[in-house]
Amino acid sequence: MSEHNERRDFLKAATAAFTTQIFTGKLKGANDKYNAAFIGMGRMGRSNLGFALKQDNVAVTHVCDVYKPHLEKAVGMTDGKAKGVRDFREILADKTVDIVCISTPDHWHPYMTVEACKAGKDVYVEKPICVVVDEGKKMVEAARKYKRVVQAGTMQRSGTHFQKAVELVRSGYIGKVTMVHTWNYGLMPAEGIGAPADAEPPADLDWDMWLGPAPKRPYNANRFGVDPKAFSHFRWFWDYAGGMMTDWGVHWLDIVQMALDEAMPVSIACLGNKFRLKDNRETPDTIHALYEYPGLLCTYENRYGNGQSMFGKGGGILFYGDKATLFVDRSEYSVVPEKDSDVREETVKSSNNSNMAHWQNFVECVRTRQKPISDIEKCYRSTATCLLANVALRSRLKLDWDGETVRQSEARRYLAREYRKPWKLVV
DSSP: OOHHHHHHHHHHHHHHHHHHHHHHTTTOOTTOOEEEEEEOOSHHHHHHHHHHHTOTTEEEEEEEOSBHHHHHHHHHHTTTOSEEESOHHHHHHOTTOOEEEEOSOGGGHHHHHHHHHHTTOEEEEOSSOOSSHHHHHHHHHHHHHTTOOEEESOGGGGOHHHHHHHHHHHTTTTOOEEEEEEEEEEEOOTTTTOOOOOOOOOTTBOHHHHHTTSOOOOOOHHHHOOBTTBSOGGGGSTTTOOHHHHHTHHHHHHHHHHHTTTOOOSEEEEEEEOSSOOSSOOSOSEEEEEEEETTEEEEEEEESEEOOOGGGOSEEEEEEESSEEEEEOSSEEEEEEOTTOOOOOEEEEOOSOHHHHHHHHHHHHHHHOOOOTTBHHHHHHHHHHHHHHHHHHHHTOOEEBOSSOBSOGGGGGGGOOOOOTTOOOOO
16 A cells, blocks of 8 residues: 555544544543533523533533523523524534533424434433424434434432332332322312413514424414413423423323333323313313333323322322332332331432432533433333323324334324424434
């Protein structure tokens, strides 16, 4: 081989290696800062921003929102250091951005995550990760294809007491588990969130960009949903989310599946309706989902017409074993033995800030290139479990799930959705 060819091949190989290092983020050391951009600066977005600002090796360079008041609040949280932008595509095109945090309404999560992965950025994306099952599959595909670290916002996995509770189930400490119950209960006034008429959007909101890939709709205050006393009400409209089933159900069922070594259900049934609330939400105010996993049944229930529950808790998980019952929520876990059981009764309180730990795990995995604790594939499985309950609800069918699709072909139209032009989800 000539000296010229040897030098050419050496430079070609070196360039390829250097490009790969940049692409996978391996050039950063333990003390280097990662430039982070935040898209969606509502309550959840500003919460994530607050946790990121406390990370020693994260520098917040950009914040983005289509609603000017939210954008201004976010810039203020950074003492004016972050650049405020209205169009997220400016962030994706900026090669100095290493990390993107996506806390937009749910219907934007898939597109932004896939495009961020294609742009060579690692991603922290809020739960639920998608609105239909097929989107979640593409998000996992994009993370793997472009070798990106993608952490989902199911932060309970980073709670040490949740991890201990999961180990009690996995180890058989509470015996053979054949039933799991999860729930959110509460008493809400019958007027709910009200029923405002459609109107012109506020002058400081880009409503068309807020809708993005979702169907074109007139502006409605509840569809936009910003409320100083609550997380945004967009959650209660099918175009953008999946109601309490995906908003809270995903948190509880994510822990259930963590305890079941990430198993998914094989059969799903769900009933629900608006029995109490007189507002203009589309999702049910009362719902009961039933899942069959290999070896056990699991339920998720939500209601707004009555707040009574076991342990006096408005939400949580009960694992029913033949030696003991295990309760867990965000504050504690408790073990209640069966009669004549050798299991000890105990209550263990939460001992760490799961949100902070979740962000620490994400940033560390950006550095090491390991999969984070809420890797996108795990949250896809948990999100899909919730979405399948909504598919069963809306199709009025009992579903059989094989890990890829449902056997009932007439229900498959709920597994995908059409994007409004010009948006298109392409991995």
